[in-house]
Structures are given as C-alpha cells and as structure tokens.
Amino acid sequence: METREISKAVIARLPRYYRYLGELMESGVDRISSNELSRRMNVTASQIRQDLNNFGGFGQQGYGYNIKYLYSEIAKILGIDRQHNLIIIGSGNLGQALANYANFEKRGFLIKGMFDINPRLIGLVVRGIEIRGVEDLETFIKENEVQMAALTIPKTKAPEIADRLVNAGIKGIWNFAHVDLQVPDDVVVENVHLSESLMRLSYRVCNIQEEKKKKRS
Amino acid sequence: METREISKAVIARLPRYYRYLGELMESGVDRISSNELSRRMNVTASQIRQDLNNFGGFGQQGYGYNIKYLYSEIAKILGIDRQHNLIIIGSGNLGQALANYANFEKRGFLIKGMFDINPRLIGLVVRGIEIRGVEDLETFIKENEVQMAALTIPKTKAPEIADRLVNAGIKGIWNFAHVDLQVPDDVVVENVHLSESLMRLSYRVCNIQEEKKKKRS
Numbered sequence: 535m536e537t538r539e540i541s542k543a544v545i546a547r548l549p550r551y552y553r554y555l556g557e558l559m560e561s562g563v564d565r566i567s568s569n570e571l572s573r574r575m576n577v578t579a580s581q582i583r584q585d586l587n588n589f590g591g592f593g594q595q596g597y598g599y600n601i602k603y604l605y606s607e608i609a610k611i612l613g614i615d616r617q618h619n620l621i622i623i624g625s626g627n628l629g630q631a632l633a634n635y636a637n638f639e640k641r642g643f644l645i646k647g648m649f650d651i652n653p654r655l656i657g658l659v660v661r662g663i664e665i666r667g668v669e670d671l672e673t674f675i676k677e678n679e680v681q682m683a684a685l686t687i688p689k690t691k692a693p694e695i696a697d698r699l700v701n702a703g704i705k706g707i708w709n710f711a712h713v714d715l716q717v718p719d720d721v722v723v724e725n726v727h728l729s730e731s732l733m734r735l736s737y738r739v740c741n742i743q744e745e746k747k748k749k750r751s
Numbered sequence: 752m753e754t755r756e757i758s759k760a761v762i763a764r765l766p767r768y769y770r771y772l773g774e775l776m777e778s779g780v781d782r783i784s785s786n787e788l789s790r791r792m793n794v795t796a797s798q799i800r801q802d803l804n805n806f807g808g809f810g811q812q813g814y815g816y817n818i819k820y821l822y823s824e825i826a827k828i829l830g831i832d833r834q835h836n837l838i839i840i841g842s843g844n845l846g847q848a849l850a851n852y853a854n855f856e857k858r859g860f861l862i863k864g865m866f867d868i869n870p871r872l873i874g875l876v877v878r879g880i881e882i883r884g885v886e887d888l889e890t891f892i893k894e895n896e897v898q899m900a901a902l903t904i905p906k907t908k909a910p911e912i913a914d915r916l917v918n919a920g921i922k923g924i925w926n927f928a929h930v931d932l933q934v935p936d937d938v939v940v941e942n943v944h945l946s947e948s949l950m951r952l953s954y955r956v957c958n959i960q961e962e963k964k965k966k967r968s
Contacts, residue, residue, distance in 0.1 A: 545954060549947035553929065576931070612950045613957030627848035634844060637929075637946055643953070681956060706956035708949060712770065712854070714793070720959055724952035728943065729854055730766035732925060733829045735941035736860070737762060739898060739923035740830030742937055 540588050540611065547585060548608050550575070555605040565598040614641045619679055620708075623695055624686035625650040625658070625665045628710060632684055633660045646678045651691075668695070675702040682706040689713035696723075757805050757828065764802060765825050767792070772822040782815040831858045836896055837925075840912055841903035842867040842875070842882045845927060849901055850877045863895045868908075885912070892919040899923040906930035913940075 554575055558566060568586070572579035586599065589607045609615040620638075622629045625648045632638070633645055648665045650656060658665045666674065674680070683704050685692055692711035699707060700721050707723045709715055715723050771792055775783060785803070789796035803816065806824045826832040837855075839846045842865045849855070850862055865882045867873060875882045883891065891897070900921050902909055909928035916924060917938050924940045926932055932940050 546951070548954075549944070549950040552950070553947070611954070613953040614950055618953060618956070627844045627851060631844035631848055632945070635946070638949060641946065641950070643949060682952065705959060706952045708952050722952065722955040722959060724948055724955065726943070726945065726948055727766070728849070729852070729858065730770070731941055731943055732855060732860060733766040733769070733831055733858070734763070735899065735923045735925050735939065736830040736835060737765075737828070738939040738941065739835070742922060742939060 544585050544588055545611075548612055551585070552605065552608045552612065552614075555601050555608070558601050559605060564601060566601055567598040571599070614643075617642050617644055618682055619644050619646045620682045620684065621645070621647045621649065621675070621678075621680050622684045622686060623649045623668065623671075623699075624684075624710075625652075625655050625660065626686065628686040629684070630660050632686065633663055643682075646680055647674055649674075668698075671695075671698055672702040675699070675704060680704065682708065684708040684710065685715075686710045761802050761805055762828075765829055768802070769822065769825045769829065769831075772818050772825070775818050776822060781818060783818055784815040788816070826858075831860075834859050834861055835899055836861050836863045837899045837901065838862070838864045838866065838892070838895075838897050839901045839903060840866045840885065840888075840916075841901075841927075842869075842872050842877070843903065846901070846903040847877050849903065850880055860899075863897055864891055866891075885915075888912075888915055889919040892916070892921060897921065899925065901925040901927065902932075903927045 554571065568579040568582045571577075571582050575582070586604065589604065589611075606615065620643050622632055622645060625633075629648060629650070633648060638645065645661075645663055648660060648663050649668050649671060650665050651668055653667075655665050656667050681704065683699050683706075685695065685699075685707055687695060689711045692709070692713050693715060696707060696709075696715045696717065700717055705721055707715060707717065707721065709723050709725045710728070712727055712729060714725075717723055771788065785796040785799045788794075788799050792799070803821065806821065806828075823832065837860050839849055839862060842850075846865060846867070850865060855862065862878075862880055865877060865880050866885050866888060867882050868885055872882050873884050892900075898921065900916050900923075902912065902916075902924055904912060906928045909926065909930050910932060913924060913926075913932045913934060917934055922938055924932060924934065924938065926940050926942050927945070929944055929946060931942075934940055
C-alpha cells in the first residue's frame, strides 16, 4: 500500500482504532462491520467508514473489515510495525511505571536503558533493566542505537538533558516534564503534561455542576 | 466577572497559559505584553490577545496584562481556585508517582486516600497517605467528600471499579487504564492513555524520517 496523505485528525484517532482492533483479534474475531465497530467505539459508522477508507476501501459491503489486515496497516502507518529503541531518563516512580508496561514492548518499543542522577537508584534493576548514571548517556545512546527517550525528570533539569539527547542523536522525546522543550526541526517532542490533564478534569467537573445548578433553578 | 461562553479550544489552551503565568509570577514579574508572552510561549500575539480577551479586555495598550489578575481568573474558570478531594485507585508505581506530585496540592487537588487490592501494598504510607483495601472505597468516598478519582489499575479491573466510584458519588474519573469507561452523563472521564501517546510519538518520528528521505532524493 502506498502512503497517502492522511489528515492529522485521522492520525490522532488511529491509536484508538488500533486498540479496539487488537482487542477484537485477541477475542478471536476476524471481521467486523462499520456498524458493529461504531456501536463498540461510540463513534458514528460514517466517521469510521471515512477514517478507514484512507487505507484503501477494504471494508466491503455486507462483509465488513478484515481486522487483521486493518490492524497491520494501521501499525505500519503509526510506525509500530518496526522496533524502536527507547531509554527512560528519570527512574523514580513514573519512570519505573513506564518500564513496567509490558505492552510497550508488544508494540515494538524496546526499553534499552534507564537513567537517573540519584545515587540511591543507580545500580537498581527494573524488569531486567539496570539504572545508570546520566554521565553514560551519550555513549549508551550511540552504542544501542536509541531513537527515543522518555523524560520523567523535574522541569528544572529537563531542558539541559533534552539538549544532550538531541546532540547524541535522539529523534523523539516523550516529555513528562512540565516544561516546553526547544528542539531542532528534525526532532519531535510528544508532551504528557499530567497537571494540565488534571486541570481539564477539574474544569469539566465544575462545569457539570454549573449545568446542573442552572437546570435546577 | 460573569462567566461567558468560552470555546473548547480556548479552554484546552488555558492550562498552558496558567503554567506560564505562574512561572512569571514566581520570578517576580507583574505585567507582560502580548508580544512578550507570544515570544515565550511560541504562539502568535494575536492568538494570545484573542484568547485572553475572553476574560474581559484587561490587556491595556502599552501596559500589558496584569499577570496576577489573569492567573486568578484562569484558576476560577478551570475550577482550581477551590479544593477538590481526590483518591488514587491503584497504588503501584504510577499511583505513587501521582501521590508524590506536590504540585497537584498547590492547585487545590488534595489526595485524601490511596487504594489497592495488593495485600503487600495495603498499609504502606506514601507521603503521609495510607494505602487501603478497595473494600473501604464507598465508605471512604462518602466520609471524605471525595469528588474525583485517579484510576491507575489494569484495564480488566477498571470498568467494575468505575461503576463503584460512580455509585459512590464520584463526579470525575482521571482514567489511566487503557479502556474507555462507560459513565452516566453527570460524570466526566479524562483519559490519559500513555500507549496512545507513545504511538503518536512513533508516528511523528517515522514521518520526520520520511520527509528527510524525500528531501534528499
């Protein structure tokens, strides 16, 4: 299949399709209609048809989608059909939580190393991965062909470490530090700002209450 | 200030404004122009003026925004000017990482309790919070007026626990389990699906490489 231009909005929805298709495969389902997928995913069937038509019209009328094929096509587009070598910088609770997600490996993300500056953590082993000091960072990245790094360190340290990562050849930073990193054009940063997510939850909870108050009065 | 209709897109940007304004306050800055804020946040000045005009035109020509005022107005809108009682269900690495974020408390999110089903974790104390068994969940929520719960448990357990939370009166679920929860209309779910975030990173890293290949050929 040749790669087409797929809109950003569709790309953003692909991981969710991927998850549902994976669960269907696990439960032994081969084919699914857009209507059935619509019911499960709580998305309109026409949205599903529009989205999945991007991958060539392999949903046939009365026949449904071939789950395995769709799953593998989405994997190719997301780049999770190949191996990505990943390191985790910051081996506290959050870094260890990431290291313990076996699911990442199933999707091709191989955690090659963990790093920290805390001498009490250095030398500990998490799921077979030894925690190292950050002085070894550059050598380790080169020797292990690491492309991606998760940053689970305080925001004060993050910009300096990000610069070192970029200079050592890292192409993707999964940034949990609560700061916007400045990187060159050929490096991408995917932010996970947990406190912003919590504020969105707060906003939505408060607005439900406002709406209920209005309804009552 | 009366509450106006503010678009979803603006709301989604507010936590980031809040973070920058908070950092400016911490470094002792009182006022800032839209141009200066634009430079720092890497957003156009006209976007900033449009967004912040939603809160009444308190950016004055040649005078700039009153940071403290803006900060507190945004806090009101996000609902972080008041206290929210929160519990964490799932006290593994991720749950403990959340419990250790002192910043959440600064924003009014008070972690009242932690829960787990693992007997080896029950009884442990994380930052002064004792980990309890889930059998106490309903009583605890009522006695402590808990409104929000973070779910850091495997996806297989999440739907059942979510039902119990909803029945016990929880209004907001901060869901880290990799499953879409079904809740009534007066309950909100804010998802943090880490593996979907990692797939987006993968997609973006792969596409940078594609683009570079195209440029070279």
